[in-house]
Each structure stands twice: as structure tokens, then as C-alpha cells.
Amino acid sequence: MKKLFGVLGNPIGHSMSPVMHNDLFSFYNIDAHYLPFQVKEEDLQAAVKGLKAIGVGGFNITVPHKSDIIPFLDEVDELAASIGAVNTVVNEGGRLVGYNTDGPGFLKGLQGYFPTLVGKRILVIGAGGAARAIYYTLAKEKPCKVDIANRTIATASKLSEDCPYSISSRILSLKEAEENVGEYDLIIQTTMIGMSPKIDEQPLQLNNVNKQALVCDIIYNPLETKFLQAAIIKGATIQNGIEMFVFQGALAFEKWTGFFPDVQRMRDNVLKQLGGKTC
Structure with a gap:
């Protein structure tokens, strides 16, 4: 049957x-x-x-x-x-x-770039359901830190406070994250900003991004969001939501x-x- x-x-x-x-x-x-x-x-x-x-x-x-x-x-x-x-x-x-399997799925997708996240400096943009799954999963991998940038600071703070796993995190405004974006090895965009049909939007600028960084956007429609296009222009490696x-x-x-x-x-x-x- x-x-x-x-x-x-x-x-x-x-x-x-x-x-x-x-x-x-x-x-x-x-x-x-x-x-x-x-x-x-x-x-x-x-x-x-x-x-x-x-x-x-x-x-x-x-x-x-x-x-x-x-x-x-x-x-x-x-x-x-x-x-x-x-x-x-x-x-x-x-x-x-x-x-x-959302967080573990994201983690598996990173393995071709980072066999381990131990010691890595990570920025998560957003504090919704996808960010929560990814943040909690990454917290178990012993990175140096996983900072959270969000439009609403209280929401990001609650996400960090609720996490049952020990992890070093700063809660940043989008402006603060923009100013400090160059310090991260991995940047993960988890919001719907830039998704079709609003493809001309992006959550923050990547003017100072580290060229050695991997910039991820969990959106896959379009395959290259404006956020990822900005990362490419700055010489960083990208990964979309597929x-x-x-x-x-x-x-x-x-x-x-x-x-x-x-x-x-x-x-x-x-x-x-x-x-x-x-x-």
C-alpha cells in the first residue's frame, strides 16, 4: 500500500x-x-x-x-x-x-565553506522564526560569537535570552551592524527583505564587508537578492536560500x-x- x-x-x-x-x-x-x-x-x-x-x-x-x-x-x-x-x-x-530540520539544514549547507564553525564570528540579521532556528543550531557549534542585528532590539534580545545553549552574543541595531560588518566571517540574512516582488530592498549596506566572508541570504526568489549582489560587488562569497x-x-x-x-x-x-x- x-x-x-x-x-x-x-x-x-x-x-x-x-x-x-x-x-x-x-x-x-x-x-x-x-x-x-x-x-x-x-x-x-x-x-x-x-x-x-x-x-x-x-x-x-x-x-x-x-x-x-x-x-x-x-x-x-x-x-x-x-x-x-x-x-x-x-x-x-x-x-x-x-x-x-531548518537550522540543521542551514548548517549542512555551510559545510562546503566551513567544515567547522569553531572560533568563527557570525552575524545573524533578523530575529524571526528562521533566525531562531539558525541561531540555536549555530550556538551548539562553538563559534566565537553569534551577534544578532534586528530592527527591534527587544525581539533580538529575547531570542538570545531564550537560547538554552551557551553562546557569546551582542544585540545590535541595523546601523551598528552596518558599521561593524567587516568583523564577521559569516553573515546570515534571515528576513524577507529583498524577496520578490520587493527585490530592490536590503536590510543593511555591506560597504565594509570582509572579502573573505561568506554572505548568506535564506531567500531564493530571486536567486540573487540585492543584498547578495552587494556582497559580490565587494568581493565576498555568497550563498542563497536554495x-x-x-x-x-x-x-x-x-x-x-x-x-x-x-x-x-x-x-x-x-x-x-x-x-x-x-x-
């Missing part, structure tokens, strides 16, 4: 996950199918109960349900619980267990199937889906 997987969100029509995961199921001859489910906030509990009742193999969670789903799961792993958000659910013997998206999906696939998939195939598939629609 074909195993069911899927993704819950609202809206959900834009999701590239079904094509990506169904291609993997076909490629590995796995008798399974992945479907998108548009679920309203008030229907989330009923949707989770229904998926559990029919024996779903697992599913992803996207906005706006990543935090709200937690009370409806049987168990949540330590990292996801500390972040306060779940993006991957696995049916483990009839129990729905929640994980967060790596995080692909690796978080690969980690979810591994939790469902027991093996890690062909990431290059996933990356090529995503780029094919985006073809010509990146701005």
Missing part, C-alpha cells in the same frame, strides 16, 4: 516540496506519494488527528503552523522544543514526533526513509522549478 507524506500550510500552492520529494520517491523506487494540504489555523488539530488516523508516514509543516502544531504532537525533540517550532513530523510506531531549503528537505527525507538522498538531484530539481521565475 502506497505510503502517504505531505506538507501542511496556508497558503500552500507555492510549495516546491511535493515535486522535490515525489521525484525522490520515484528515483529510489519507494512506494510513496507526497501531497500539499492547505489547512486553516482553526482546522490544524483536526488535520493532524486525521493524518495520524490514516497512518501517514510523515509530513512537513510550513507557515503559519510551525509553532501551533506542537500541542497536537505526541513528542517533540530537544532542538525543536527549544526553538519552539516544528517543520518535520515522523510517524514513529503510531506516535507523531516533531523535529526542526541550500537551506534543499538540505532541510533532505534531512526530513532521511528521517522518513532512513537514508540521506541525492542532494545534487534535489538542488537541480528546485532550480528547474524556479526556472525563469526567480524575480
Whole structure:
């Protein structure tokens, strides 16, 4: 009997996950199918109960349900619980267990540039859900520091204070981060600033960026945001959001199937889906 997987969100029509995961199921001859489910906030509990009742193999969670789903799961792993958000659910013997592969997915995408983050100086721009997942994950890797720059200082302070892992951090205004941007080895833009259709915006200037730095933007539409274009002009190395998206999906696939998939195939598939629609 074909195993069911899927993704819950609202809206959900834009999701590239079904094509990506169904291609993997076909490629590995796995008798399974992945479907998108548009679920309203008030229907989330009923949707989770229904998926559990029919024996779903697992599913992803996207906005706006990543935090709200937690009370409806049987168990949540330590990292996801500390972040306060779940993006991957696995049916483990009839129990729905929640994980967060966003931060670990981002970390895996860095390995080609930084085999280790020990001693690295890192700046995270933004203090929303994505920033939280990335910040908590990086905090466990023993970097020298992970500073947070955000428009609202109180929000960034709370993110740092809530982190259960020991990490040196400064909370900066965007102006302060702009002035000190040259001191970082890794800069991570986690906000939606610069995403299509508002492609002419960027969170801060990179005039003083270190040419040896890696500048990341978790946005992948457009593939090169104005922020990344500014980094290129200054001679820095860049990475867009495709790596995080692909690796978080690969980690979810591994939790469902027991093996890690062909990431290059996933990356090529995503780029094919985006073809010509990146701005």
C-alpha cells in the first residue's frame, strides 16, 4: 500500500516540496506519494488527528503552523522544543514526533565553506522564526560569537535570552551592524527583505564587508537578492536560500526513509522549478 507524506500550510500552492520529494520517491523506487494540504489555523488539530488516523508516514509543516502544531504532537525533540517550532513530523510506531530540520539544514549547507564553525564570528540579521532556528543550531557549534542585528532590539534580545545553549552574543541595531560588518566571517540574512516582488530592498549596506566572508541570504526568489549582489560587488562569497531549503528537505527525507538522498538531484530539481521565475 502506497505510503502517504505531505506538507501542511496556508497558503500552500507555492510549495516546491511535493515535486522535490515525489521525484525522490520515484528515483529510489519507494512506494510513496507526497501531497500539499492547505489547512486553516482553526482546522490544524483536526488535520493532524486525521493524518495520524490514516497512518501517514510523515509530513512537513510550513507557515503559519510551525509553532501551533506542537500541542497536537505526541513528542517533540530537544532542538525543536527549544526553538519552539516544528517543520518535520515522523510517524514513529503510531506516535507523531516533531523535529526542526531548518537550522540543521542551514548548517549542512555551510559545510562546503566551513567544515567547522569553531572560533568563527557570525552575524545573524533578523530575529524571526528562521533566525531562531539558525541561531540555536549555530550556538551548539562553538563559534566565537553569534551577534544578532534586528530592527527591534527587544525581539533580538529575547531570542538570545531564550537560547538554552551557551553562546557569546551582542544585540545590535541595523546601523551598528552596518558599521561593524567587516568583523564577521559569516553573515546570515534571515528576513524577507529583498524577496520578490520587493527585490530592490536590503536590510543593511555591506560597504565594509570582509572579502573573505561568506554572505548568506535564506531567500531564493530571486536567486540573487540585492543584498547578495552587494556582497559580490565587494568581493565576498555568497550563498542563497536554495541550500537551506534543499538540505532541510533532505534531512526530513532521511528521517522518513532512513537514508540521506541525492542532494545534487534535489538542488537541480528546485532550480528547474524556479526556472525563469526567480524575480
